[in-house]
Amino acid sequence: MASQQEGMIEMGIQQIDFEKQYTIDYERKKRTGAPEIIYGEGKTKEQIEAIIADMLENGQDAIFASRVDEEKAAYLQARFPKLEYDKAARVLVWRQDWNTVNPGRICVVCAGTSDVPVAMEAVWIARFLGNDVDFVCDVGVAGIHRLLARMDQINAANVIVVVAGMEGALASVVGGLTNKPVIAVPTSVGYGANFQGLSALLSMLNSCASGVSVVNIDNGFGAGFMAHTINCLARRGE
Structure with a gap:
C-alpha cells in the first residue's frame, strides 16, 4: 500500500x-x-x-x-x-453584528401559511446579509382583497420576493401591481396536479407581468440572496 x-x-x-x-x-x-x-x-x-x-x-x-x-x-x-x-x-x-447595512427594504410576500417554511428561509438569509425585511403572509389570490390591502406596504420595498404554491398565480398578480423587481419562488405545496411545484414553476416562468424573475422550486434561500444582491445597489448609489 x-x-x-x-x-x-x-x-x-x-x-x-x-x-x-x-x-x-x-x-x-x-x-x-x-x-x-x-x-x-x-x-x-x-x-x-x-x-x-x-x-x-x-x-x-x-x-x-x-x-x-x-x-x-x-x-x-x-x-x-x-x-x-x-x-x-x-x-x-x-x-456577531446584526446591524442593517443596506438602506432599502426587501418584502417577502407569502401566498399561504403552507408556504411559510420556504418564505422564512428567504427572510432569514436576507436579514442575515444585512437587509431590513418585511414579511407579508397569507395574501394568496383566492382572496385577492387581502393582497390589495397590503400593496402599500409591499410597494415600499426596493425588491419583492413572492412565494407561492398551487398554481403560482400570486407572482404575476404582484408583478402587475408594482414597479419593483419581483423574484418568484414556486413551492411544492399543492394537490396532485401541482406535481411537487412544477405547475407553479411553469406558471411563474410564463408570467404575463414584466419584471418577474423565477428561482427553483422551494428555493427561498436563492430568492432571498438575489433580493439582497439587488438591494445592495441602493447602497452603492448613495
Missing part, C-alpha cells in the same frame, strides 16, 4: 483526506460581500459541527446553515449555544 501511495504522489495525485471533506472559502465575504454559507441537507451533524468549528477558529464572524433538521439543530446548539434555530425555515444562524 505504501509503495502505491508513493507512486501516486510522484504522479502528482493527492490523497483524499477523509477526516476533512470540506474546503472553506474564508475570503468569500471580502470578494462577494457575503460569507460562506453551509448547506446542511446531506451533511451529517458531525460534518456541520466540524465546518462551524473551523469557521469560528478562523475568524468568521457569521454562521448560516440552511436545511438543518431538528435533530441536527439540537446537537449543534448544544455545542455552539450562540446559534439561533428557526424550526420552520430549518436554518441555524449567528452573527
